[in-house]
Amino acid sequence: MTTSETRQDGPSWSDPERIERYRSRVFAERARLRAAFADPAGHQQRVLEDLLAFNADTAYGRAHGFAQVRTLDDWRKAVPVQDYSALAPWIERAAAGEDNVLTADKPAVFFTSSGSTGAHKKIPVTPQFMRTTFFPFYYAAWAPLIEHFPDVLARPDAVLNLKHDPIAAPPTTASGKPHVGASQVDFGAKFGEPLSAEPGTSAPWATLPVPVAADAHLEKMYLRLRLAVESDVRCVIGINPAMVAALPHQLNLWWERIVQEVRDGTLGGHPYRSPNPERARELDRLAAHFGRVRPAHVWPNMRALFCWTTGLASLYLPRLREEFGPGITLLPAPVAASEGPTGVALDRHPTAGSLVVTASVYEFADADTDLAPDVATLQPHELEPGRDYHTIFSHIGGLYRYAVGDVVRVVDREDSVPRLEYTGRNTLSNAAGERLRDAHVLRALTTALAAGGLELRNTACRVVHDQQGTPSYQFALASATPWSGDETDAFLTRLDRALAHESPGYQRARAQHRLGAPTALPLHPDAFLDDWHAAVATGVRPTQVKDRLFRQDPALWQRLTDGNGS
Incomplete structure (x- = not known):
């Protein structure tokens, strides 16, 4: 989800008037979106007409009639x-400063996006896009959280916003426009939206009060966590679930340093505030009593987590939720990317969001079809529940019939529009004609795990070859508790069967002996968390270090197995 963080856009979260205006805006945008569901086709036509009229005289608009x-x-x-x-x-022409290329208004900023390759894209973001496409969906996305958990707005430090990462000197494009992550943009200053700051962005840790390098992301995460242990946190916002999964691990990894700094009143070794020996003693008692400290111990009033709940996260979030406390509610972040929104949850559905019919012109293609310039597409009313689709959208911000690379599944229809959940990237793994997608493997994993009562903390797979050159899939399995040999063998048999059920290509490749049976590589429970930390330590922003299922990089597998094999 694209988001804003700022502490400079008007009254802070401690101002009751500001909070009430924010609540009113959030609920009003949700109501407007729900009202639009009465005529989704009409709104889709109006979005098309608006983008055509606004951008007809651009270089792209003229070239494409x-x-x-x-x-x-x-x-x-x-x-x-x-x-x-x-x-x-x-x-690139727009990023270099040329006007009127894709859009009639000038991009104010270019979002970075890691995509599936890790390459840094430049996503143009214009004022008109923000007004008509982004902000209505963005405000509506917070409605379930603040409707059902109003105490998250009661104090500035009630929310730990893990992705909040303001930057003083952002990198720029050739024309001098900021080229940053969406979570690094002050939307209040840049786009005149005084209410755009998210919950948690006026917390004491929102703008770090001690010097720290812009790319020292692990240290910044430590500093925020060290400050947060002295607050009554009620909600964690992560969007990227890997960041939420890392938090319990980080608490224990940095525990001694955190407690010592609380005791001394320091922050990152710098004088910060008066020593707090009483809170330090409380934290010491938690460690002495529980051994392994969990977020639920540190923040006993935790209420909700806000992040993506599908994809690989669906395997580990049910157990991870327990780390944060009994009765914790998982609220799904929108089905969205830096390029634009697709679906937003308007209620407490655990995985799916309603199509944002007012934001873009949406088209879809069957997920088992290869995308091509002339691929046949479907309109929203033609989608079938239980089917997977490529997402293609067009919006006023200059992305036209844009295949964003995400695959969504239609869960059902609500108020005449489809509700969608993210199932993974559209990347195909195709060593022997099996044409496996993320969704195939995730559904097969879910089936195989459930049938044996097994759980995973994370997983990845790669193609390996035997001595005869026959490919097969090897699954790295990080489980919370060790599996016996019999359990692992039974799991692999079930997984093989489930993959064949999900993918006709896999079934044929196995039947014709072009593809071998899957194998397992057991790992230490924290193997993927350690690798996540290693990636962030290289300077990659935590929001961009995401769970990936198909991982062919030999260096990754070397890291996973070095000292981690069980």
């Missing part, structure tokens, strides 16, 4: 389905 487009069929004929690489030459 925007002025002659009237209907979605016209649109399909005028513009090909395209990914970032196809739009990159146009984006």
Whole structure:
């Protein structure tokens, strides 16, 4: 989800008037979106008409005949389905400072996005996009949290916002525009939205009061955690669930340093405030009593977690939730990317969000179909529950028939629009014609684990070859408790069967002996957490170090197994 963090956009979260205005805006945007569901087709047509009228005289609009487009069929004929690489030459022109390339208004900032390759994209973000596409969905996304857990707004330090990462000197494009993560932009200052700051962005740790390098992300995470242990945190916002999963691990990794600094009143070795020996003694007692300290021990009034709840996270979040306390509610972050929104949860559904029909023109293609410029697409009303689809959107911000690279599953329909959950990237693993997607493997893993009563803290898979050159899939398995040999063998048999059920290509490849049976590589329970920390330690922002299922990089597997094999 794209978000804003700022402490400079008007009254802080300690101001009751500001909180009430924020609540009113959030609920009003949700109500407007729900009202739009009465006529989704009409709103889709209006979005198309608005983007065409606004951007018809751009270089891209002239080259693709925007002025002659009237209907979605016209649109399909005028513009090909395209990914970032196809739009990159146009984006680079805009990033270099050329006006009127993709959009009539100038990009104010370019979002970074790691995508599936790790390469840093430049996503143009314009004022018109923010007003018409982004902010309505963005405010509505917080409605379930503040409706059902109003105490998260009671104090500035009630929310630990893990992704909040303001930056004083952002990197820029050739034209001098900021090229940063969405969570590093002050939307209040940049786009004139005085209410855009998220919960938790006026906490004492929101802007760190001691010097720390911009790319010292682990140290910044430590400093925020050290400050947060002295507050009554009620909610954790992570968006990227890997960041939420890392928090219990970090508490124990840094525990002695945290307690000592609380006792001394220091922060990162710098004088900060008066020593707090009483809180230090409380923390010492927790460690003495429980041994392994959990977030639930430090923050007994924790109420909710806000992050993506699908994909690989669906395997570990149920158990991870217990680390934060009994009765914790998991609220799903929107189905969205830096490029734009797709779905937003307007209630407490655990995984799915309603299509944001007012934000973009949405098209979908069957997930088992290869995307191509002329791929046949479906409109929202043509989607079927229980099916997976590629997501393609067009919006006023300059992304036209853009294949964002995400695959979504239609859970059901609510108020006449589909509710969607993210199932993974559209990357195919295809060593022997099996054409496996994230969703195939995740559903197969879920089936195989449940049938044996087994759990995983995380997993990844790669293609390996035997001496005869036959490929097969090896699964790195980080489980909370060791599995017996019989359990592992039974799991692999069930996994093989479930993969064949999910993917006809896998079934054929196995039947024709072009693909071997899956194998297991047991790992230490913290293997993936340690690797996550190692990646962040290299200077990669934590929001961009995400769970990935298909991992072919030999260096990764060396890291996972070095000292971690069980």
